[in-house]
Amino acid sequence: MDRTQSPAGFVSQEILERVHVGRDYVAAKLGFRGHWYPALLSEQISEGQVRPVQLLGERLILKRIDGRVFGIRDRCLHRGVQLSRKVECFTKDTITCWYHGFTYRFDNGLLCDIVGAPQSAVIGKKRIRTYPVQEAKGLVFVFVGDESDSLPPLHEDVPPGFLDADLAVHSHSRIVNANWRIGAENGFDSTHIFIHRKSGLIRDNDLALPLGLVPKGRGSFRTVEEAGGPKGVFDLFDPDHVTPVFTGTVGGTTVLEANAAAANALPHHISIWLPGVLCVHPWPDPALTQYEWYVPVDADHHIYLQALGKRVASDAEAKQFASEFQTRWRPVALEGFNDDDVWAREATEPFYANDTGWLREQLFEADGNIIEWRKLASRHRRAIQQPEHLL
């Protein structure tokens, strides 16, 4: 393959050789392979329902059967058509290709029948790819890796504490027109809060959100890299590590004033974890934690899956939180406030779309945590999605 040319969605070798920090991260335009990703909210796939999704460039089809969700590749072996274009499930645990009747089991991918050619020698001999699926906290996690991979535990691929029994979680999901890394860096970036200064959430929740948060040095973030646990980078937002800026000046003149005297100084820390999930704590309220996944769909789209977690001690508390999530946090925080981030990512995408942005960007001191994240991700990613994985 010509070094200067790359299949759509992949970074050329010529560019990668010029990346000196976080090269594997830059290479992972379609994401890190061998990890768990939330593809759907559990409530989006009810018993018997079939749902197509695209993850890391691969198309798959999910079905809930007797309560459990199964996933297989959404591409018939025979002629390559998408099974999901016209769903034909003659039995609950199979799907039949609408074109020539090739029928696959959801549990093991086996080509178990061909309606219309029942004596074919290929029946029982071929398999379609399957994808391990696991549900937790109301999310449907899919493992996108090789079938020969030993399956890592889910807790290694989510922020610490996310799976805790007393954490009630409610989520929201949409597609954003930007690469997943643009999403991740927008979320973890400590000076982008400038764009949120007029948000209703700040006012209504009496938040002391500064115009910028400037780290005092390399010690203001710390990495978590213990074997067997999640791998991530922490930003520490206490006065020892970070200078919050509430007054904006241009040419010596004050042009903006954020409310430093507001009641709630949030968050205390922000962290980002492989394979691409943010944790903001506490946020958007002293009793809540916000989690955000940036799940690669293809080269220029990601699923922006936002979750809010709250420690609850009783069913009544859980019920109360469920109600507040729907009436308050989803519209005001996950949509209202974070809509500015969605807009920012889509406006950033063009600069990075042809991959030269990684060479042309000019990061500054406050981006130290981003550099750390790129290095950590390059160091601990299990694998990188490559062109051959899409064939």
Add this chain to the structure above:
Amino acid sequence: MDRTQSPAGFVSQEILERVHVGRDYVAAKLGFRGHWYPALLSEQISEGQVRPVQLLGERLILKRIDGRVFGIRDRCLHRGVQLSRKVECFTKDTITCWYHGFTYRFDNGLLCDIVGAPQSAVIGKKRIRTYPVQEAKGLVFVFVGDESDSLPPLHEDVPPGFLDADLAVHSHSRIVNANWRIGAENGFDSTHIFIHRKSGLIRDNDLALPLGLVPKGRGSFRTVEEAGGPKGVFDLFDPDHVTPVFTGTVGGTTVLEANAAAANALPHHISIWLPGVLCVHPWPDPALTQYEWYVPVDADHHIYLQALGKRVASDAEAKQFASEFQTRWRPVALEGFNDDDVWAREATEPFYANDTGWLREQLFEADGNIIEWRKLASRHRRAIQQPEHLL
């Protein structure tokens, strides 16, 4: 030219080298050159009318002059603009370019005048490409080949019998968003009938259409390759050669039942012919034959030209057939029934669009006739449309 890169619409050498059966067919993304193709219905171009068409990636302009249709390239020699963008015919047998007045004769392509520069030395010295045209059975056939080619007789490029004097023919035409080979293989494919099982035509015409037709071996099709005649492959649909499947099972359970007891067991045979035309006999009625051309327009479009033929013994019979065609066969068969095929082709196109589908598909026993067609077409095609033909 870099081997891994190909002009749009052409298959790379790298892929072709990995194709072991029917390589020339796979290479013919824009069709086989040196053949006759039906571009229009005769009724679509009346006396004096000018019609632009695109065939095998080439744009041409047709005009009917004194009853006869002529074709020239739809591109002025001077600045390359399409003559058809603004038709200027100052005399009946010429067309003048709207931009600088270059005027061409339809019969021989000669640059015979330049309105506005009548003394130019190039007048009478240059020619635009002409395309031989022949009308038969209400279709306008165009020969797309080199001007130096000796012109093959039309009867070599249509199914046997199509030109018979007693065959009345009526046709219908539309553009489909898929490569012409996807069209051809959808039509000739003996198990795709699975998609037609709910068609109104089956019910209304009391057709015993099975869910699949499985050949009993290589003897269930036969090729026709006599010199001087059409070249094609026959599927034989009698009980000695093919097993019709009327009962569909999944995991041992019956899930579908086609009507094996219906009155009409159609068709008896299906055949496909160079340069890409199907013959289904009898169909959709014991007295009719269906012909279908998949005419390459560009890399991802073909003209789907459907014709029904009926042997008629009198003007009254011909008139009766003309009326039935309009009121019954066109809406119910050519549209209603075959609309499912159009949908299937457009759903199949993405897998083959970047040419890797030919390497990734997994054909099975029932596709033996498709393999035979690819081999026959590779063996008998006159030439392959290449990038230089579009310059």
Add this chain to the structure above:
Amino acid sequence: MDRTQSPAGFVSQEILERVHVGRDYVAAKLGFRGHWYPALLSEQISEGQVRPVQLLGERLILKRIDGRVFGIRDRCLHRGVQLSRKVECFTKDTITCWYHGFTYRFDNGLLCDIVGAPQSAVIGKKRIRTYPVQEAKGLVFVFVGDESDSLPPLHEDVPPGFLDADLAVHSHSRIVNANWRIGAENGFDSTHIFIHRKSGLIRDNDLALPLGLVPKGRGSFRTVEEAGGPKGVFDLFDPDHVTPVFTGTVGGTTVLEANAAAANALPHHISIWLPGVLCVHPWPDPALTQYEWYVPVDADHHIYLQALGKRVASDAEAKQFASEFQTRWRPVALEGFNDDDVWAREATEPFYANDTGWLREQLFEADGNIIEWRKLASRHRRAIQQPEHLL
């Protein structure tokens, strides 16, 4: 870089090597660098107003500050986003990036502040590109070149006389979907007037516009190449140099008659000047001159900026001309008449879009002035816009 592949908007070396006349002109798909281009009408940018424009593939942002227009690159140094996506000017002479608060001065491009990170070491150390701007005759001219270039005087980049004190000028501007060279050659082409034969302007203004103007030889145009002045090519439209054709024939039969007896034989000469501006004199009236710029926007768009000039001796004459421009010349000439040219350019673009048109076109005698223009432009262009200028 592979010789057969070029970044979008640039001509491959393989094609350029096959161009024998005017190679640098063919290479200048995105225009000639190091020249002045009119980007806007002065009236389109009022005091304090910010306007994004794209020139030669570069995006810039203009602002009028205390009467003067300044231009900087419309791309934040930090993350590459367009400043114009959400304009934030906290002081009149700066613009602040909406994303992270990077603030730039319009006069020198200095990164003078980062709102939210006021102590950053990069403040005062980095600069964004600036673009010299000069206003004349109601047009905002921008110099697109290297910052190290010594700035050429504006009068070298406009037709002779355009800056004369007694010339009143009114202008009109729009975007055309064609490369700038297609625009320039459409304007300078002496036989394209064929397309204007039915224009209302010809009739209403009693113009003796022929169907074609055929040069009598190489002496019918002359180049202007004095050092320190504008560089251009003149077409001479007097009877000694050019044969006007008023009668159109096809096959010996008269098919068209232009009005040779009309009162006004216009124009007397047409000339074209670097970096791509036409002068038609007199036109569309014996007392007027038409100027037309074809300003490269990107590979397949140009700004078509039309200006009419008239020598005026008093304010009253100037006022009268201003009124006539709005009520008569703009709608009838700049729009009505020249709309045909816009249409022609957009219809010509596809043939040249992949750059092979320059090899396939077949110019004839009457295109001698076009050849001369391509050679002159190649000889005197200051530089050629290259891929690296867009990084």
